[in-house]
Amino acid sequence: MSTARSKPAAKRKSAARKPAGTRKTPAKRSAAPKRRQAARVAAKPKFTETLVNVRGLKMHFPVTEGAMIPKVVAHVKAVDGINFDIMKGETLGLVGESGCGKTTTGRCILQLERATSGDIIYDGQNLAQLNKKEMRPLRQRIQVIFQDPYSSLNPRMKIGDIITEPMKVHNTEPNETARRNRAHELLEVCGLNPKFSDRYPHEMSGGQRQRVGIARALSVKPEFIICDEAVSALDVSIQAQVINLLEDLRDEFNLTYLFIAHDLSVVRHLCHRVAVMYLGKMVELADCDELFDNPQHPYTQALLNAVPIPDPSIEAKRKHQIIKGEIPSPINPPPGCVFHPRCPIAVDECKKNVPEFREIRPGHWVACSEI
Ligand SMILES: Nc1ncnc2c1ncn2[C@@H]1O[C@H](COP(=O)(O)OP(=O)(O)OP(=O)(O)O)[C@@H](O)[C@H]1O
Ligand code: SF4
Ligand SMILES: [Mg+2]
Secondary structure, three states: OOOOHHHHHHHHHHHHHOOOOOOOOOOHHOOHHHHHHHHHHOOOOOOOOOOEEEEEEEEEEHHHOOOOEEEEEEEEEEEEEEEEEEEEEEEEEEOOOOOOHHHHHHHHHOOOOOOOOEEEOOEEEEEEHHOHHHHHHHHHHOOOOOOOOOOOOOOOHHHHEEEEEEEEHHHOOOOOOHHHHHHHHHHHHHHOOOOHOOOOOHHOOHHHHHHHHHHHHHHHHOEEEEEEOOOOOOOOOHHHHHHHHHHHHHHOOOOEEEEEEEOOOHHHHHHOOOEEEEOOOEEEEEEEEHHOOOOOOOHHHHHHHHHOOOOHHHHHHHEEEEEOOOOOOOOOOOOOOHHHHHHOOOOHHOOOOOEEEEEEEEEEEEOOOOO
């Protein structure tokens, strides 16, 4: 396993601005954005193989009443019939307001929740139809990184044991020495001193703990990692370091990520495509640049509009479009388009008809009848 990571240095070099005196004349410069755009398109990786197909996924949690004989009185429609694919090697971002069903979607893929209906096809196998034993080898191939590095690491275990435990469970290394060596190697790959393997989680910072969480996920050589708000609990500067690490690891180990987040600026840096959820439904899905530069769904537009611009002079002049009202209850979602009570362009039909999730141009999917 190579631990050399030359890419970030190369990136920094290419991102460096030229000194003012060497910049191009205005006439020549006008062609530069087009060339840069063309170079970006040419540099875009082409993903050809599908790893995950999610079709008609529903997760309706029963709400019960009565202590002696519980009776189902309603259902929380956490995920309500969503479709998407994840290609091998890509990072798909999944964004949306709190409670829209992002984590539930991830948990259904991991089979930590048995979906109410729908199919999750992973590399040709329908996970929804597998029993525990059949699921076991797939648990090694699919790993997860959680939001909270404090609660996701056992406080009574040393870091080395935390990282070697999954190797024992999945029997991926022949003996304890090999497991220890791999743990040291992974700590180094994740930017930590191998000596940290003798520490306890409380002896580390939040960023270091999240790196341990990443090393643990990598320990069984997975191919697909679900990152559920993996950087949300970290300070902004540490967030950037962990994002860069995830990017390097993706390239080094050919990983595929489902990157769940509510911070859109984080998503833009890492993801190839982005899916937007609202109240258990998928409302938009597109290439990352396309979604940020040309959002179509009113909800996506409002989400992007709420992201502050780092330049205070521009930010001060911006008019923020605030989404009115609260997100409705997933127990009793609004009829028709679930976004209609908050939509600035809603028409009467929106209260009756559920908009189709359709491809408005290649690779750009939107659920809105007014587009
Ligand atoms: N086990 C459960 N039983 C009942 N309802 C649940 C359960 N798990 C989640 N929910 C509900 O399902 C909805 C979606 O929850 P989920 O955690 O998937 O949202 P989320 O998009 O990940 O939110 P956040 O950004 O806050 O993490 C919420 O209304 C939540 O209360
Ligand atoms: S279908 Fe209607 S309510 Fe829903 S997003 Fe489009 S315009 Fe708004
Ligand atoms: Mg969540």
